Amino acid sequence: NCEVESLEGSHAPGDFFPVGPTSVIYTAVDVHGNPSYSGFVVEVIDIEPPEIEQQPDVFVFAEPGEEGASVSWEIPEVTDNCGVESLSGSHEPGDFFPVGTTVVVYTAEDIHGNTSTMEFQVIVMIIDPDIPEFADVSGFFTIDDGEICVEALQTIHVSNAVFEPGAQVNLVAGHSILFTPGVEIQAGANVHAYIDQDGTFCGDLTTLVSSTENDEAHDDELPDMPTETDVFRDPGLFFKVYPNPTEGVFTLEVLTHGETESMLVEVYSLLGGRIIQRELPLEGLHALDLTGHQPGLYIVRVMSGDKVGVERLIKR
Incomplete structure (x- = not known):
């Protein structure tokens, strides 16, 4: 019924409130010194997961x-x-x-x-103990040989080889299949190259994804054979590593750009231990070093956004 002298609050609009309930009290005083109080509760609920x-x-x-x-x-x-x-x-x-x-x-x-x-x-x-680490393929392959499967835990080297019409040859390697210049795949030859991802090798070809097929190919239409420095690799990978095999230092090259600007690169030994972990820009060339680590097979894993790629790398 008289004028208000003052109004004070325990908190002000815009204040920071912790998770949980907090009481906000306002005190009003009129010109004759009579106080009155009013309040409410601000409750902040935590909905953020760990x-x-x-x-x-x-x-x-x-x-x-x-x-x-x-x-x-x-x-x-x-x-x-x-x-x-x-x-x-x-x-x-x-x-x-x-x-x-x-x-x-x-x-x-x-x-x-x-x-x-x-x-x-x-x-x-x-790893099947009967499968060799490396295999060499050379000579003449004909229809009379029947279906042939060559397997290796790491690398198959194809050199001085001629695949004649009707030849049926499957090449299954754990890491790479290398061709030297001069390999000839004639019209009507069937040559399949696989990179094994689950350890079945020649035991179950139905589980493998063919890397290259030459069914009823013509001599003048054959694809260019890769050289010793080239590797049959998963065509879906967004990166590649070379030289492979390497003496220690190798290059990781980004082939495509994603929505993110960086990638996480990890290198694992055969025992599953992580020996390299780097966050690098998702572009260009990056040098990585296995110098000082034991020769053998290593796994390179690259993650960028929803992309995950795995490549196998041999250190000599």
Whole structure:
């Protein structure tokens, strides 16, 4: 009924409020000193789930005669805007994994009950002890030879070879198939080159993806044969590595540009241990170095946005 002298609040519009309930009180005083109070509650609800560090896929080779392998990895880090309550995984580092692909799932929960999950694959590959690391293909191949399958864990070298009409030859390598100049594939020859991804090699050709086929080809229409420095590789890859094999230093070349500006490059040894991890621009050429590491087969894994590519690299 009289004039208001003042109005004061415990908080002002635009103030920062923490997660949870906060009481806001306003106090009004009239010209005669009579106070009155009014208030309300501001409640900030946390709906942001925790973030789990993405774990790269793990590649491991099982020992000959074994049906799987024990696999280790680093437990991922978890961050949250309020606080992490728990992190649980479907598997633990050091667990035994069967041959094939197993999905490992981590689940994180924050102090307010928000959850998130992260998945990665553990891929255990088996090596047939009867399959050689390298194989050489040369000589004449005719229809009388029947269907032939040549396999190698790492590389097949094709040199001084003639594939005559009716010849049926399958080449299956774990990493690369190299042709030298002078290889001749005549009209009517069937030559299939495969890069094996699951360890079946010549045991089951139906699971493999053909890299090159020359069915009823004509001499003047044959594709250019790659030289020793060229590799039959997955045509879907958005990068390539060379020289392959390498003495130590090799180049990773980006072939296509994606929506992101960077890529995560990782190099793994045969035992599944990560020996290189770099975040690099998604363009141009990048030099990487395996000097000081043991000769053998390495796996190069590149991730950019929703793209993931895997290439095999031999160090001499």
